[in-house]
Amino acid sequence: MGRIYWNQYAALQGSGENVDVLAIGDSWFHYPFNNLLTPLYEALERPTIFAIGENGARADEIAAGSWLGNFRKLLAQYPTIRLVCVSAGGNDFAGIGDLDDRILARDCGTAETVEDCYREGGVESVFAAVGDAYRTLLDEVAALRPDVTVLLHNYDYAIPDGRTLAGLRSWLKLPMDNCRVPTVGAPRDGLRRDVVRDLIDRFTLCLDDLVATVNGEHEPAVELVWSAGTLRDTAWANELHPRPSGFNQIVDDCWSGPARRALGLD
Numbered sequence: 001m002g003r004i005y006w007n008q009y010a011a012l013q014g015s016g017e018n019v020d021v022l023a024i025g026d027s028w029f030h031y032p033f034n035n036l037l038t039p040l041y042e043a044l045e046r047p048t049i050f051a052i053g054e055n056g057a058r059a060d061e062i063a064a065g066s067w068l069g070n071f072r073k074l075l076a077q078y079p080t081i082r083l084v085c086v087s088a089g090g091n092d093f094a095g096i097g098d099l100d101d102r103i104l105a106r107d108c109g110t111a112e113t114v115e116d117c118y119r120e121g122g123v124e125s126v127f128a129a130v131g132d133a134y135r136t137l138l139d140e141v142a143a144l145r146p147d148v149t150v151l152l153h154n155y156d157y158a159i160p161d162g163r164t165l166a167g168l169r170s171w172l173k174l175p176m177d178n179c180r181v182p183t184v185g186a187p188r189d190g191l192r193r194d195v196v197r198d199l200i201d202r203f204t205l206c207l208d209d210l211v212a213t214v215n216g217e218h219e220p221a222v223e224l225v226w227s228a229g230t231l232r233d234t235a236w237a238n239e240l241h242p243r244p245s246g247f248n249q250i251v252d253d254c255w256s257g258p259a260r261r262a263l264g265l266d
Contacts, residue, residue, distance in 0.1 A: 002048025004041055006030060009070070012050060018080035020047035020263065024062055024071050024137065025087030027055040027241065028155070034237065034244050036087065039251040044259055050074060056095075059088035059133035071137065075144040083262040084141055084150045084220070089130045089206075093123075093199050094158075094240060100175035102126055103199070109180040111191060114198045117181055123199070127206040134210055142219045149262035151255070152211070153225040154204040156242070157197050161187035163238040172196060172239045188233055200228050227254040 002020065005012045012019070021044065023029050028036045029051050041049055052067050052074075061067070075081060093103060103126060108117040134152070141150055160172035176192050186192040207224050214222045227250045235246035242250065260266045 001046045003046075004037055004049045004051060006051045007054070008050075017048045019050045019074060019078040020044075020080060021049040021083045021085060021259075022071070022074055022078075022081050023049060023051040023053075023085040023087070024067065025051075025053045025085070026057045026062070026091055028087040028090070028153075029053060029085070030055050030057075031241050034241060034247065036247050036251060036255070037085075039244075039248045040085075040255055040259060043251050043256040044263055045265060047263065053088075056091055057088070058091045059130045060092070062088045063133035063136040068136070068140070072140050072144065075141065079145075081145060082148055082264075083259060084145075084148055085259075086134065086137060086150065086152050088133065089203055090155055090240065092130050093126055093203070094171040094175075096169055096175055096178075098126070098175075099172065100178045104175065104179040104181065104195075107180050108176075109182065111182060114191070114194050117179070117191065117195055123202060127202055130203070131206050131210055134207070138210075138214055138220070138222060142214075146218050146220050148220050149258070150220050150222045151225050151258055151262070152207050152222065153254070154207060154228045155200060156228050156231045156250070157193075157200055158239055159187050159233055159236055160192045160196055160239060163236075165238065170239060204228060223258050225254050225258060230254060 052070055053062055103122045104117055105119045111117045160176055162170045162173035164170050182191050184190045211222050211224050230250055230253055231242055231246050235242050237243045
């Protein structure tokens with residue numbers, strides 16, 4: 001029986017354990033006491049999982065610097081790794097400085113459609129950069145461990161209702177407030193919810209296009225875990241994160257099958 005190591009390099013080296021699953025990503029892997037890896041660990045019959053990254057990490061941050069270096073190092077050092085999991089991109093289009101400064105028009109007060117809310121070229125530029133970051137990670141896996149399976153995912157349709165953690169600013173509602181996105185029907189319906197749905201759908205297309213370009217000879221088997229549309233609105237703890245029961249459902253309904261196959265458990 002293994003355990004989950006969150007950026008605990010010294011502890012892993014001192015344990016003498018091998019790594020079965022290498023995960024790299026944002027708060028869906030690192031959120032304290034309430035994340036995707038905890039129920040995935042149980043669904044996979046408690047393998048050793050090593051997770052790189054942190055809450056709030058952007059895709060371009062994950063695919064660069066020390067995190068990329070450690071990702072590369074672990075792939076090379078642990079031939080026992082059979083599954084790589086990636087969670088990145090959400091922080092590239094949610095939050096102050098991203099959603100309001102890069103994607104939404106400065107004043108959406110008269111907008112009637114999602115497209116009316118976007119600044120010219122902004123959303124395309126954001127997802128092009130996200131795709132480049134994923135490609136960097138996949139290139140590392142292809143170079144070092146083309147025999148493994150890589151699972152990506154597309155989150156779910158969050159609610160822009162302003163709920164967050166104590167001391168943190170809203171990731172969705174506040175940027176929309178800053179850009180005067182109409183509030184009719186908000187937060188569970190209306191244009192604000194449509195913007196969130198559209199961004200998740202565009203992110204999904206970004207990953208789907210990426211998956212279509214890989215899976216060739218001498219490349220890892222890459223699969224998109226389609227989790228968008230899984231959760232009811234009551235399953236969300238805040239604007240970006242499901243409740244524990246919500247993460248459990250996403251693992252049970254979406255992740256467990258492909259992840260177990262990758263480890264030879266089914």
